[in-house]
Amino acid sequence: MTFTDWEVDAIRRGLNCYRIANARQGRLLPWKAVIHAVLMSEVTAHVYPKNGEEPEFKEEALRRFANGSQILQPDKLTDLKAFLIQNKSLTEEDFGNESKILAEAKAVQSLLGANTIYTASLVSGMRSHYKAIRNENPKLTEEIELRILPQGNGGFFLTEETYAAIQHLSPQEYEREKQDNLTRSKEIRRGYGFLFTGDDLIHIVLRGYREADRIHFVEFMPLGEKAYPDFFMLRLGSACAPSVDGNNFQTFMHNANALKFEVISSISEQGSDLGA
Numbered sequence: 001m002t003f004t005d006w007e008v009d010a011i012r013r014g015l016n017c018y019r020i021a022n023a024r025q026g027r028l029l030p031w032k033a034v035i036h037a038v039l040m041s042e043v044t045a046h047v048y049p050k051n052g053e054e055p056e057f058k059e060e061a062l063r064r065f066a067n068g069s070q071i072l073q074p075d076k077l078t079d080l081k082a083f084l085i086q087n088k089s090l091t092e093e094d095f096g097n098e099s100k101i102l103a104e105a106k107a108v109q110s111l112l113g114a115n116t117i118y119t120a121s122l123v124s125g126m127r128s129h130y131k132a133i134r135n136e137n138p139k140l141t142e143e144i145e146l147r148i149l150p151q152g153n154g155g156f157f158l159t160e161e162t163y164a165a166i167q168h169l170s171p172q173e174y175e176r177e178k179q180d181n182l183t184r185s186k187e188i189r190r191g192y193g194f195l196f197t198g199d200d201l202i203h204i205v206l207r208g209y210r211e212a213d214r215i216h217f218v219e220f221m222p223l224g225e226k227a228y229p230d231f232f233m234l235r236l237g238s239a240c241a242p243s244v245d246g247n248n249f250q251t252f253m254h255n256a257n258a259l260k261f262e263v264i265s266s267i268s269e270q271g272s273d274l275g276a
Contacts, residue, residue, distance in 0.1 A: 002074060003074060003077050007077075007081075008071060008077065008097055009147065009149060009160075010090060010095060011027045011077055011080050011081050011090070012065060012066060012068065014080075014081075014084040014089040014090035015034075015065070015066050015080060015084060015089070016066055017113050018034070018084060018087060018089040019034065019066075021089065031059040031062050031063055032059055032125070033191075034062065035055065035057045035059060035062065037083070038057060038079060038080065038083050039055055039057065041082075041083050041086065043082040043083060043086050044082055044083050045075065045078070045079055046076070046079050047048065050116070053120075054219065057076065057078070068128070090211045094193065100211075101190065101191060101192055102151075102158075102192075104192070105151075105156045105158070105191075105192035106155075108192075108194065108205070109155050109156040109192075111154055111192040112194070112196050112203075113156065113194040113195060113196055114194075114195040114197060114198065114199075114200050116198060116200055118200055119155065119195050119200055120155065122195060122200050123150050123155065123157055123194075123195065124150055124158070126150060126157065127148065127229055127262070127263045127264070128147065128148050128149075129145065129146070129147055129148070129251050129264040130145065130146045130148070130230075130231065130261035130262065130263060130264060131144070131145045131146075131261065131262060131264050132144045132145075132259035132260055132261045132262070134259060136259050137210070139167060139193055140165060140166070141165075141166045141168060142163070142164070142165055142166075143163075144161060144162070144163050144164075144235075144259060144261075145161070145162045145264075146159055146160070146204070146217075146261060147159065147160045147162075148193070155194060156192055156194040157192065157193050157194075158190075158191075158192050158193075158195060159190070159191055159192060159193050159204050159206065160188065160189070160190050161187075161188070161189040161190075161191075161206050161215065162187070162188055163187040163189070164187075182239075187208060188208070189206035189207060189208045189213065189215055190206065190207065191204065191205045191206035191207055192205055193205070193217075195252065201218070201219040201220070202217065202218075202219035202231060202233065203216070203217070203218055203219070204216065204217035204218075204233075212275065214237050215235065215236070215237045215238055216235075216236040216237055217233040217234065217235055217236070218233060218234045218236065219231055219233045219234075219260045220232055220233070220234060220258070225234075229263050230260060230261060230262045230263060231258055231260070231261045232253075232258060232259070232260050232261075233258065233261060234257060235255055235257050235258070235259055236257070238257065243255045257276040272275055
């Protein structure tokens, strides 16, 4: 069984969610315990060898897969997918919508996408993880992460956005939230991106779980220069904070609902070990 980059990324996220969900006293579930649970599951093909040898699943390989620096063999990915779905860390829907997104991405990219001599190399050179942080007011910080998965044809890429609004609570507010068992939610949106115009600018199209939940990112070039490898992008379709007075660049960024996305990790920095 073969897995696309999107599916591998879903399994990786599900694995990390499983460890978090099964944490004890603030400590994540050890990799040895994760492997034991996988091998003892009735839905997985891998089991403990009867001759007492070490199992094929290795703690270090699983750890590297979880942090994105290594890829597991397809048979291990198959077992992890089945195990994580059984334990509700993943759902079949996490894998079922990629074909629709790919079809839409190909159609839009063929109609609106750039086709310069640099397009393919710019897409393949994008980093895998970007993050923007914006302080809306002294009590609220927005964190937006974009995960990038370039596709084989080089013309477009799949994208996932994680949006979190972090409140800076007073000690009294924190205790009240803790007593009420309130949790801080995150919004997840998925979609695709491509380059457009002769300047190879980025355009990202995202949708959430609700049909009306659509977000677009459009890159612009501050001061006439591209800020590669970081990007400045307008975030369209979301609620904007009240406008503020001023004529500097920070004021423009705020009023335009614009963000600077900085590199967290690079695809070229990540290794691949299909023998793991």
